[in-house]
Amino acid sequence: PLRVVAFLPFNHIFGLIANLITMPFQNQSQIFLKDRAPQTILETARKCDAKVILTVPLLVNSISSTIKKRVSQQSAFKRGAFKVMQGISLTCQRINPLWGLKVGKKLFKSVNKNLFGDQFMEFVVGGAHTPEEHLRTVNSLGYAVTVGFGMTETAITSYENKIDLKTRLSGSVGLPLPITEYKVRPDGNDPDHGELLIRCNAMHIGRMDNGVMVPPVVDGDGYFATGDVVRIGDKGRMWIEGRIKDVIIGESGENVYPDEIEDTFAGIEGVEQLAVFCTKPGETELVSAMFNVGDKYNDKEYIASLVAEVDKRNKTLQPLKRLKAAYVTSNALPVVSSIKIKRAALREGIEKGTFACKRIALGGVEYNEEIKPAGEAASVPKGEDLEELKAKIKTCFAKELEIDESLIKDDSTFADELGGDSLHRLGALLRVEEEFGVKIPENAYEYCTTVNDLAALIKDLREKKAR
Known part of the structure; x- marks a missing residue:
């Protein structure tokens, strides 16, 4: 019999029907994961001789x-x-x-x-x-x-x-x-x-x-x-x-489908995540894209090559489907239950100035727009266990990134300075959850980018749990 990795949550219809109902009737063995950290998935699949994963x-x-x-x-x-x-x-x-x-x-x-x-x-x-x-x-x-x-x-x-x-x-x-x-x-x-x-x-x-x-x-x-x-x-x-809810109404009134546009820009070197969505600075909805480029965010040479590639691919699209705005970020894009990118959240983040990113040149037009969310950086928790708390977080980061702990400073950003991509980010946060026995809120995945950020969050979560 095949061995199947039970990756999907069982409140997801695919996981419920396939993993819990169909597969057992076909005498297929199920492999259950202790968490969905990337390394756990890969190691479990190899160790348990998995043949199939429903995902x-x-x-x-x-x-x-x-x-x-x-x-x-x-x-x-x-x-x-x-x-x-x-x-x-x-x-x-x-x-x-x-x-x-x-x-x-x-x-x-x-x-x-x-x-x-x-x-x-x-x-x-x-x-x-x-x-x-x-x-x-x-x-x-x-x-x-x-x-x-x-x-x-x-x-x-x-x-x-x-x-x-x-x-x-x-x-x-x-x-x-x-x-x-x-x-x-x-x-x-x-x-x-x-x-x-x-x-x-x-x-x-x-x-x-x-x-x-x-x-x-x-x-x-x-x-x-x-x-x-x-x-x-x-x-x-x-x-x-x-x-349908993601459809963009173009300048001519015709429908533009984000998934179709994403296909055109998929596979660009250095892009970890991509999402096409609409922004509406005025009365017209603009076809826009967000590129998560991780640690290349401040690499001017790379951004220049990205702009050239985006322009090149953009010209292959029909005029009404072409990008009218493009942004880069070093942050992981917001997702729903680790499954789908939240396009509406990206649009809101840009329009309200809460998602850190910068607009890049498109069609030869230069922009100097950079969104830096208002507010102070995460405060560092005080207390006698502070250093121990941060040391454990650094260990989680080091294990996930396979680097020496000495390279990780309290304020090192996960993507820009430590070189972590979106998969590593998810894996590191899952390791932190397991280490401290807490559940990190989904929105925290976007703003917890340093050891200090996580230390502040974990202290707060622990205090709430103790009340």
């Missing part, structure tokens, strides 16, 4: 971004060799998918031994759109990535079971399951592009609203409006393009 696009995207960052730090020869091996792996997968995946594992054996291991087979992804650039990177390692779709209200309704490379790289979520019917509420001239409507035998029978059970919100034909923007092909296959 969300964020994990695949993060793995791809981390690999690209590490490759970019290698010599020109090694960067070239990596690119050639990727080409060989993907070419072999086009010829024969199963054989090609084995070739990929042999080519990237030294890489995979530090990832999920040579025994690992597949990522099964659900929940949102996954950029092709990230699908290409992870598939080239010999790890197949397949995608499905479902909702809490409808359970799992489709899953891509074709394994040819073209289908895998397309991000298709497959055909509807036999109990399911899909149709589209068009958002333009294309009848197969728009909001997805679902009718299925697994539809929820009701939901609690202020203590009262109310029936499903469906139309006269029994179709449930999902809020997802999709494209359905000639043969019934479906692709997720985004969420």
